Amino acid sequence: MDTAPFITTVLVPALTQGLVITLQLIVLAAPFGLLLGIGIALGRQYGSRGVSVLCKLYVIFVKGCPLLLLLFILYFGLPSVGITLSAFAASVIGFILCNAAYNSEYVRGAILSVKDGQMVAAQALGMTRQQTIREIVLPQALRRAIPGLSNEFIYLIKYSSLAYMLTVIELSGAGKLVATKYFAYNEVFFAVGLVYLALVSITTAAVHILEKKVAVPGLIS
Amino acid sequence: MVEVTGVLMEWAPYLLGGVSITLGMVGIALGIGIVLGLPFALVQVYGARAHRICIGAYAWFFRGLPVLVLLFLFYFGIFPALGLDLPAFMVGAIVLGLRGAAYQSQIFRGAIQSINEGQMTAALSLGMTRLTAIKSIILPQSLRIALPGWSNEYPEILTDSAICYAIGVAELLTRTSQIVSVTYITMPIYLFCAVIFIILNYAGMWIIQKIELKVAIPGFGAGAG
Amino acid sequence: MGPDDIVLRVEDIHKKFGEKVVLRGVSFSVKKGDTVVVIGPSGTGKSTLLRCINQLTPPDMGRVFLHGEEVTNSGAKISYFRQKIGMVFQNFFLFDHLTALRNVEIALLRVRKMDPKAAREKAVYELDQVGMSDWADHFPAELSGGQAQRVSIARALAMDPEVILFDEPTSALDPELTREVLEVMKKLARTGLTMVVVSHEMGFATSVASEIIFMEGGRIVEQGPPHILMSDPAYPRTRKFVSQFADLAGQRKE
Numbered sequence A: 001m002d003t004a005p006f007i008t009t010v011l012v013p014a015l016t017q018g019l020v021i022t023l024q025l026i027v028l029a030a031p032f033g034l035l036l037g038i039g040i041a042l043g044r045q046y047g048s049r050g051v052s053v054l055c056k057l058y059v060i061f062v063k064g065c066p067l068l069l070l071l072f073i074l075y076f077g078l079p080s081v082g083i084t085l086s087a088f089a090a091s092v093i094g095f096i097l098c099n100a101a102y103n104s105e106y107v108r109g110a111i112l113s114v115k116d117g118q119m120v121a122a123q124a125l126g127m128t129r130q131q132t133i134r135e136i137v138l139p140q141a142l143r144r145a146i147p148g149l150s151n152e153f154i155y156l157i158k159y160s161s162l163a164y165m166l167t168v169i170e171l172s173g174a175g176k177l178v179a180t181k182y183f184a185y186n187e188v189f190f191a192v193g194l195v196y197l198a199l200v201s202i203t204t205a206a207v208h209i210l211e212k213k214v215a216v217p218g219l220i221s
Numbered sequence B: 001m002v003e004v005t006g007v008l009m010e011w012a013p014y015l016l017g018g019v020s021i022t023l024g025m026v027g028i029a030l031g032i033g034i035v036l037g038l039p040f041a042l043v044q045v046y047g048a049r050a051h052r053i054c055i056g057a058y059a060w061f062f063r064g065l066p067v068l069v070l071l072f073l074f075y076f077g078i079f080p081a082l083g084l085d086l087p088a089f090m091v092g093a094i095v096l097g098l099r100g101a102a103y104q105s106q107i108f109r110g111a112i113q114s115i116n117e118g119q120m121t122a123a124l125s126l127g128m129t130r131l132t133a134i135k136s137i138i139l140p141q142s143l144r145i146a147l148p149g150w151s152n153e154y155p156e157i158l159t160d161s162a163i164c165y166a167i168g169v170a171e172l173l174t175r176t177s178q179i180v181s182v183t184y185i186t187m188p189i190y191l192f193c194a195v196i197f198i199i200l201n202y203a204g205m206w207i208i209q210k211i212e213l214k215v216a217i218p219g220f221g222a223g224a225g
Numbered sequence C: 001m002g003p004d005d006i007v008l009r010v011e012d013i014h015k016k017f018g019e020k021v022v023l024r025g026v027s028f029s030v031k032k033g034d035t036v037v038v039i040g041p042s043g044t045g046k047s048t049l050l051r052c053i054n055q056l057t058p059p060d061m062g063r064v065f066l067h068g069e070e071v072t073n074s075g076a077k078i079s080y081f082r083q084k085i086g087m088v089f090q091n092f093f094l095f096d097h098l099t100a101l102r103n104v105e106i107a108l109l110r111v112r113k114m115d116p117k118a119a120r121e122k123a124v125y126e127l128d129q130v131g132m133s134d135w136a137d138h139f140p141a142e143l144s145g146g147q148a149q150r151v152s153i154a155r156a157l158a159m160d161p162e163v164i165l166f167d168e169p170t171s172a173l174d175p176e177l178t179r180e181v182l183e184v185m186k187k188l189a190r191t192g193l194t195m196v197v198v199s200h201e202m203g204f205a206t207s208v209a210s211e212i213i214f215m216e217g218g219r220i221v222e223q224g225p226p227h228i229l230m231s232d233p234a235y236p237r238t239r240k241f242v243s244q245f246a247d248l249a250g251q252r253k254e
Helices: A003-046 A049-064 A067-081 A087-113 A116-124 A129-166 A171-182 A185-214 B002-046 B049-064 B067-081 B088-114 B117-125 B130-151 B153-167 B172-183 B187-215 C046-053 C075-084 C100-110 C116-129 C145-157 C175-190 C202-208 C226-231 C236-253
Strands: C006-017 C020-031 C035-039 C061-066 C085-088 C163-167 C195-198 C211-216 C219-224
Touching: A003 A049, A003 A087, A003 A129, A003 A171, A003 A185, A049 A087, A049 B153, A049 B187, A067 A087, A067 A129, A067 B153, A067 B172, A067 B187, A087 A129, A116 A129, A129 A171, A129 A185, A129 B067, A129 B153, A171 A185, A171 B067, A185 B049, A185 B067, B002 B049, B002 B088, B002 B130, B002 B153, B002 B172, B002 B187, B049 B088, B067 B088, B067 B153, B088 B130, B088 B153, B117 B130, B117 C085, B117 C145, B130 B153, B130 B187, B130 C100, B153 B172, B153 B187, B172 B187, C006 C046, C020 C046, C020 C061, C020 C219, C035 C046, C035 C202, C046 C061, C046 C163, C046 C195, C075 C085, C085 C145, C100 C116, C100 C145, C116 C145, C145 C163, C145 C175, C175 C195, C175 C202, C202 C226, C211 C226, C211 C236, C219 C226, C219 C236, C226 C236
Parallel strands: C035 C195, C035 C211, C085 C163, C163 C195
Antiparallel strands: C006 C020, C006 C061, C211 C219
């Protein structure tokens, strides 16, 4: 096998196509995972007893169950109850559900770390409960949660590879197909690994910048 | 419903076999993780610069790659290239273990670094060698400090072990999928599998918590305050 | 008085950290049974000097002798010298995962490889010496600062040292707790233990010291018996330093 043409005409185009799909999965899943995560954290912390218990059960189920199994349930299981999803949609939904469960834990921890006095002071100013949560508690909590949330984002990047198990040809899948066809496992998977390492490293750097941007003196995240 | 119960009863031994394979992989992986992770952490704190960089690169690599890619890389690439014909089960356990070592080395390193420098100073002042000081003073403390962080390794490796489905290890998820494809019963069997995973998860964490309480001493972890 | 009586001899110790010169040639010796108290403004290298003696911080230049044997550049034998040169730290540095008794015992077991039963007996005895035997099973987190410091003194004593270095042993303690630690130290001085004490406790220095060393800027400015150094120092710097503390002590009494 001639190396240079293999890289330029086979490997790079295939991995680029895969990377596009991987990025689509991440970009679609991350924002909803964050919003749902915040929602679950708020539901657990401030919701009625029923809501709180439901949110807790949700977290227990999703954290306790392997993501791959969750994807199988969404893709192979749901049709039996009349819901049929495309492999891509099932993957995105699975990632959102999983990402949200973990995010909610970080957000909840951060909410708990906001001092009681902040809440009391806001209410003393006449703020409603909702205003207090929105204006005072969440802005502080989310800053503190940044390290945890960004960690989960990095997990999302890596675990987006599981979409391949539902036949979505994202980065890992593209690599697997090329590797199998050309029998070049080491080369291809190292290349795939490098792309993931690049994505993870870029994210880590971006998080550092974000942390500095939103930093407030005295509020250690 | 009756049909489902019957199928589950029929396949229960097969699933239980999957459970033991899953737990076997997790056990080996945790073992590899601690056996490598702890010395790696010591090297990262006390080692020479070149060694520290090597371990740092190792951790960066294993933490940055998806489990799936690592499994493919080792199962199809590295091990065959080395002439090793390992069964998928062993590849799964080793990959999860090597990856665990990367994470665990970070946990242990943090714990070792969190120990006041004075502990080492005092140990040396009594005539202990560095090695004795690490063994009798630094490690007993840092292991206690690391335990809460370390206990997260178990659920993580347990859920990751399901990804070994991709290289055909006959673990719990693989066997569940096989049953689904034979019986055409999907949801109940998947949910049953999920429940087993959740039970394994929380039962394991419960055991780890018991250990934490057992080794707790005033000023450390669960006994702090 | 013959050279046999000299337990510790320090010769021309120099030390710098990066560009910062901390010790600029310090020499002194300590006779058996003496209590030498080192005083001086903070940041003048007193603690570094102690750490240079037992090689926790190896000096850049100069030598240290214990009973005429060289401690500096002693290679693997440093463990032996560190057993013979005890040290008590400002922040105690008790081993946080061990009970008071185990703290005293651990070096006997791991360094001196003593038989467990003998080590236990010795540890109990040393704890008793500092009045801490009732607290044997408590962890450092459960002890007051004064109690912790007494345990750390027992830990040093257990190695049967020729000399103990005290690095500001009461600086982290409030007055009440300071007193209980100083009482223990006075008792040790009376029993003939050789000690080098870095301290700001002028009362202790005056009443217990055989000799006071005044250090400033990494050098010994003046040294002598307490009654001379405290009442009639030769150098203005010493006079100024001592009088500040005399004022403080006066205020405290009122």
